[in-house]
Amino acid sequence: MSGVVVVGVDGSESSTSAVEAAAREARARGATLRVVHAFLWPSLHVPLGPSPVGPSEGGLRRLAEDLLTEAVQRATATAPDVRVEQALVTGEPLTVLEAQSRGAELVVVGSRGMGGFVGLLVGSTAVHLAAHGACPVLVVREQSAADGPVVLGVDGSPAADRAVDFAFAEAELRKAPLVALHAWTNWNAPLPAPQDASEPYANPPGALASEEERLLYEALAGHQERYPGVVVEHKVVRGGTREALIEASRSAQLMVVGSRGRGGFTGLLLGSVSQALLHHAHCPVAVVRATRPASGTGTGTGE
Known part of the structure; x- marks a missing residue:
């Protein structure tokens, strides 16, 4: 076994789907699956055993x-072939x-657990982990779509390089x-250097589109060589990032x-595009942070 895939469960229908997805991820990775339930009640100092007037097999711990x-x-x-621990x-x-x-x-x-509020599309646990987790969060x-592609949102930022690595690895594991x-739009595209000093803000026709295509190819440079079996489609779309990725998620x-x-603001740990996808994507979403905090035991109850 090469590692551990962790899945959080709370008895909700959403967490049941997460267990199935986690089992498939563990199988593909040759990893152990750890099923984790956060047991809140002891910290609230409530009785954990069976009620004196209830069945002997009752109680919160049971x-x-x-x-x-x-x-x-x-x-x-x-x-069936995955090692599972709880x-x-x-x-x-x-x-936890x-x-x-x-x-x-x-x-x-x-995406939502037993504690979710009516009207919310994604639970606080999912959003928090996507922003603070020490490893990729699915x-x-x-x-x-079982036979759909893995879709990678690329913005060309250095912070997204780990997401590119993760996407290639997932595509290889899934044979997808x-x-x-x-x-891109005219508002979020970096301006190419002006060719004519007398027209510092003018761009030749097609210059922005060409620059954005170059950005995409540079972001993927080197990854294709490490994953030669992955078939890659480069797709440059003029339009809003959130809208384009949500639409692409329909068949992914x-x-x-x-x-x-x-385009992120300093201090924000989860960008607006990531949040929009967690709320509105039509498929599972993996959020990959740029850096991984110092390692710990991974089995404690918090920091």
């Missing part, structure tokens, strides 16, 4: 243990899963084509983006 058992059974049914960790979900991410290759969560949304998509089996792009 419910949590049963939830984990059911999730493990679902994972085993999805990928962990009941005291703490609230955000802290962030700590688990420090020793994992990938953390998988559903948020399972709608059922993906990779669509590298870069969207996975969307991959960095946590922040070249």
Whole structure:
């Protein structure tokens, strides 16, 4: 086994889908699957055992243990050859899963959990982990197109290089084509150097489009050589990035983006494009941060 894939479960339908997706990821990677439930109740100092007037097999701890058992059974049914372990960790979900991410290759969560508020399209746990997780975070949304491509959102920023690596690796694992998509407008495209000093703001016809195509090819440079079996389609679209990626997600089996792009504001850990995809994409979304914090044990309850 080469590593660990972590999946957070809470008994919701969304987390059940996450377990199945995580089992498939673990199988493809030859990794161990760790099914984790954040057990909040001990920190609230409430009784964990069965009620004096209830059945002997009742109680909050027993419910949590049963939830984990059911999730493990679902994972085993999805990928029988994957080694599965379970962990009941005291703490609230955000802290527990962030700590688990420090020793994992990938953390998988559903888009919404049992604590989701009506009207919200994606839960706070998913957004928080995408912004703070120490490894790539896969948020399972709608059922993906099984035979669709892996779609990579490319903006050319140095921060997105890990996302490019992750997308190529996923495409290879899934034996899927990779669509590298870069969207641009006159407002977000960097201006080429003027050719005529008398017209510092003028660009020859087609100059911006050519510059954006060059940006895409440079962002992918070297990756194709490392993954020669991955068929890559370069796609440059003139239009809004969020709209282009959401539309591309309709036929994708996975969307991959960095946590922040070249238009990000200092201090924000999750960019507007990543957030939009977590809320509106039509397939699972993997968010890959540019840097990985210092490693820890990955099995604690928080920092």
